[in-house]
Amino acid sequence: MATDIERITSEHATLARAARLSVAPMMDWTDRHCRYFHRLMSRDALLYTEMVTAPALVRGGALHLLSYNPEEHPVALQLGGSDPTELAQATRLGAEAGYDEINLNVGCPSDRVQSGTFGAVLMKSPDLVAECVSAMAAVSPVEVTVKCRIGVDEQEAHETLPQFLEKIRAAGVRRVTIHARKAWLQGLSPKENRDIPPLDYPLVYAMKVAFADMHISINGGIASLDEAVTHLDAGLDGVMIGRASYHAPADILLDADRRIFGADRAVDAADVVQEMLPYIERHLSGGGKLNQITRHMLGLFAGRPGARAWRRMLSEGASRAGAGPELVQDALDQITRQAAA
Structure with a gap:
């Protein structure tokens, strides 16, 4: 006891x-x-x-x-x-x-x-x-x-x-x-x-x-x-x-x-996107749709360079037939380019 x-x-x-x-x-x-x-x-x-x-x-x-x-x-x-x-x-x-x-x-x-x-x-x-x-x-x-x-x-x-x-x-x-x-x-x-x-x-x-x-x-x-x-x-x-x-x-x-928790841990938004890609692949292979996941990711870069393009690419493209993790990668690449400009 x-x-x-x-x-x-x-x-x-x-x-x-x-x-x-x-x-x-x-x-x-x-x-x-x-x-x-x-x-x-x-x-x-x-x-x-x-x-x-x-x-x-x-x-x-x-x-x-x-x-x-x-x-x-x-x-x-x-x-x-x-x-x-x-x-x-x-x-x-x-x-x-x-x-x-x-x-x-x-x-x-x-x-x-x-x-x-x-x-x-x-x-x-x-x-x-x-x-x-x-x-x-x-x-x-x-x-x-x-x-x-x-x-x-x-x-x-x-x-x-x-x-x-x-x-x-x-x-x-x-x-x-x-x-x-x-x-x-x-x-x-x-x-x-x-x-x-x-x-x-x-x-x-x-x-x-x-x-x-x-x-x-x-x-x-x-x-x-x-x-x-x-x-x-x-x-x-x-x-x-x-x-x-x-x-x-x-x-x-x-x-x-x-x-908040005192952890010695740094997380980068771009790394989070990369970690989401295998999850997205598993979801799609099980018959799911891309926009069921990406709708939650639209605000990830809010207030940062490229945020509007990120949101537009995901919101317009994720519901299209055949849309997959490559769309998310393309949107991330555009964010990376704009941040480096």
Whole structure:
């Protein structure tokens, strides 16, 4: 028994370290091809899947949604749902698939998610969330975590957020990521909910003081490694970055291992492209299409000489019949020439 406890403690510590910087779960973006690409830039950051709904796994049998590449570790599965029994079944499937963490989504504001009574609307039902994570943890050999908002609609976040955290902590959750905005469930689209509700970083800082025994990561509006370092230096345990890590991944991930994790490691964007070529070849040989991968690579050279040509060549050429890794190599060669000019 002591050995099992030591193993679990060690695994939690490893994940807590990885969670110093994580790439947010983003629907239609953080699929397995995106995560493989991101992993080539950072060995240490924690990666998340797109949200997978528990009903899709348990009732729909969509186990293909659990597919990932072994190179992605450490990688977390994010689940959506509100039925404790169903979430427990989905958690068991995720753990059996080898994910390092199972995360419950209590932050997505989309209408489709609300109609399924999960996502951000669950901020209104902390007792149900506690029941869900308790059921998940009871069947999971890996850590169960939560990603939430500071509140929804007319909630007084400085009152309801600590109550929410108290409930999930009592249910066994020790690591939570807080998107430092409310979700407005009526009147705003999911896109607008990522920008319009004001950020409240001080409230998240206050939660770290009040819940010192919890690992608290902050999410929302963070667009650079400098900002991530600022949040860590202010006492938070982790930073989760979403859109910036997707649209300009080199700015966030190429230097993350050195600046966030203290590793003596330098990664070059051109080397990442070269490392992607064998992966692309394997994907194509299995019947896949080039643009399923390259759509995630468009922003790699954002802000650098040749970025526009890189994006144009990939976006226009990758969907053409017969397009292969040579297109990516040609685009990289053009970047190299422009950088040398």
